[in-house]
Amino acid sequence: MNVIETSIPEVKIIEPKVFGDSRGCFFESHSHKNFIEKVCNTTFVQDNESHSQFGVLRGMHYQLAPYTQSKLVRVVQGKVLDVAVDMRTGSPTFGKYVAVELSAENKRQLFVPRGFAHGFLTLSEEATFLYKCDAYFVPNHEGAFKWDDPTVNIQWPIDLSRVILSEKDKTLPTFEEAIAFSYADSLY
Numbered sequence: 001m002n003v004i005e006t007s008i009p010e011v012k013i014i015e016p017k018v019f020g021d022s023r024g025c026f027f028e029s030h031s032h033k034n035f036i037e038k039v040c041n042t043t044f045v046q047d048n049e050s051h052s053q054f055g056v057l058r059g060m061h062y063q064l065a066p067y068t069q070s071k072l073v074r075v076v077q078g079k080v081l082d083v084a085v086d087m088r089t090g091s092p093t094f095g096k097y098v099a100v101e102l103s104a105e106n107k108r109q110l111f112v113p114r115g116f117a118h119g120f121l122t123l124s125e126e127a128t129f130l131y132k133c134d135a136y137f138v139p140n141h142e143g144a145f146k147w148d149d150p151t152v153n154i155q156w157p158i159d160l161s162r163v164i165l166s167e168k169d170k171t172l173p174t175f176e177e178a179i180a181f182s183y184a185d186s187l188y
């Protein structure tokens with residue numbers, strides 16, 4: 001696998017080595033050994049899957065301390081713009097974000113460390129999104145801020161009137177409010 005650096009050093013793009021032949025292709029979608037050697041020394045304990053239609057935006061989410069999570073995310077059908085936002089107060093990249101197109105075609109994965117909020121926008125007619133987490137989901141310990149927060153100012157690439165949100169994601173706080181609520185120093 002190939003690890004590609006991003007503008008935020010702890011956020012990494014992972015490209016698997018793909019073996020193509022007359023039948024199709026094969027690749028290791030995850031190797032714990034390679035991952036801990038080349039990306040981050042952590043162990044994933046939960047796998048999640050979501051399906052979305054064009055325009056569905058899920059975000060910007062994280063889990064509160066002491067249940068913070070790193071995530072390894074990918075797309076197996078369709079295409080999304082995936083975004084990780086640095087919420088680590090004191091970090092040189094605090095408030096900055098990385099946005100990467102992930103698709104079934106490019107087979108790229110994004111590593112979203114603890115201390116980051118995560119979200120994605122579906123760019124294809126449908127998308128199937130898979131992700132690993134290194135801590136279990138704990139209900140009522142979810143943190144989030146609004147996808148169109150003006151401070152973070154994520155450049156989403158579609159007409160914003162077409163964005164489809166969950167009821168929960170329609171009424172989220174701003175980035176600044178989320179930082180204040182979330183005891184951000186203990187997010188990572």
Ligand SMILES: Cc1cn([C@H]2C[C@H](O)[C@@H](COP(=O)(O)OP(=O)(O)O[C@H]3O[C@@H](C)C(=O)[C@@H](O)[C@H]3O)O2)c(=O)[nH]c1=O
Pocket residue numbers: 048050058059061062071118119120137166168
């Ligand atoms: C995230 C999660 C949700 N659920 C339940 C809670 C709820 O009833 C239902 C749908 O949850 P949500 O609306 O929060 O799903 P969704 O909006 O897809 O939330 C996800 O968004 C992306 C961007 C992330 O980064 C994830 O960590 C997660 O926050 O599934 C679990 O049982 N386990 C889980 O790990």
